[in-house]
Amino acid sequence: MTSEAITVLGLGNLGRALAETFVRGGHSVTVWNRSPAKAAGLAATGATTAAEAVAASELVVVAVLDHQAAQQVLSGVDVRGRALVNLTSGTVDEARELARWASANGAEYLHGAVYAVPQTIGTDASSIIYSGSSAVSERWQKSLELLGKVTFLGEDAGRASGYDVAILSGMYGLIGGFLHAAALARAGGIKATDLTPMLLSWLTDMHPALVTFAEEIDSGNYGGGESSLAMNQSGLATLIRAGQGVPFAALDSLKALVDQQVAEGHGEESLARVVESFGVVSQRLAGRQ
Known part of the structure; x- marks a missing residue:
């Protein structure tokens, strides 16, 4: 194990983008996924178990489907001395729960919320907010900056999720409003493409x-x-x-x-x-x- 080794747990669209970005940044990367075939083509070491993957690196980045999946992946794994950065979406209470679990098991915990599509990870169009362990945030700042703009919100592990659920609620409210607007326009014989410029102008105002x-x-x-x-x-x-x-x-x-x-x-x-x-x-x- 070296200080520059990084493990990524989960190789969905986001996890794969994270692993590829760390590799491009010069890190030695170990990856694990329930379906090992997803590691194909990655310039990274594929681990056969989550425990093996966690043992390979000081920094462990988790990017799985949801909070329950993160719990299952980490359950029974020796995380002592590890810096856990969880980029899995969840609620405020879920983030705090995992932070408590990490602390009880000898690990530092940092929770993150990603504002990027996987294709933009590692570019100026990507930003990630974090909260939790300031030690992890400071120690791994340069590595985390490879993924996108970093904003640290404080040591309450749930704070990033608090922002995240509020921002995403606003986003879905906007999308829902747009889709209803498009349906109303269509019912009135107006094309959505004709409506949208005027709608965007009004929303900007x-x-x-x-x-x-x-x-x-x-x-x-x-x-x-x-x-x-x-x-x-x-x-x-x-x-x-x-x-x-x-x-x-x-x-x-x-x-x-x-x-x-x-x-x-x-x-x-x-x-x-x-x-x-x-x-x-x-x-x-x-x-x-």
């Missing part, structure tokens, strides 16, 4: 409003009211009527949250106040557990 909403949410002061709840309640009602042939449950759900805030007497306050209704929902769900 919306950026300052999101910044304002964020400030209102953090301060808890929703008195600005330039985009009031009552005004948006009316707008959403119109959209839902217009799209009766092309329903979209997300609009109905948003209007229900707006309706709740208006019913509680906040109609003249900012639309951003809807975030408080999400808080009520989460508290109710927590109470059922």
Whole structure:
């Protein structure tokens, strides 16, 4: 084992891209995958077991399907003295759980969230946020920078996942909104390619409003009211009527949250106040557990 040896567990599209990038960066790379054939063509050493792969390197990068798969891969493996960097998507609690497990088993843990498609790993178009062990972040900074821009968010292993699930929720909300917009346009005889430039222009103009909403949410002061709840309640009602042939449950759900805030007497306050209704929902769900 040398300090420059790196192990990659998991050779899906992301894991393979990670391994190839480390090889190009001059590292000696050991790889493992449940299906050994996936190691074919890689300039890396293929291990027959996860334990063998972990034993080969000080730095072990995990990129598997989900949290459960990561647990299964690492279960029973001797990780003492290893730096575990987990780039598997998961929740805040799951990241913290693996961090506790790593610590109890003598390893340092760093959790990461990847913002890149596999083809862009190792380029300027790739960025990865990390949280957890500052020692791992500092010790392996140059190696991790091979994969893309590095942002360290602090020693709470769950923080990267906290950002990740919020960012991805926003992404899927945007994609869902776009697909519904395209369906509405098509129903009106408009091509999606004709709609998209105007939609992108409008969404770009919306950026300052999101910044304002964020400030209102953090301060808890929703008195600005330039985009009031009552005004948006009316707008959403119109959209839902217009799209009766092309329903979209997300609009109905948003209007229900707006309706709740208006019913509680906040109609003249900012639309951003809807975030408080999400808080009520989460508290109710927590109470059922």
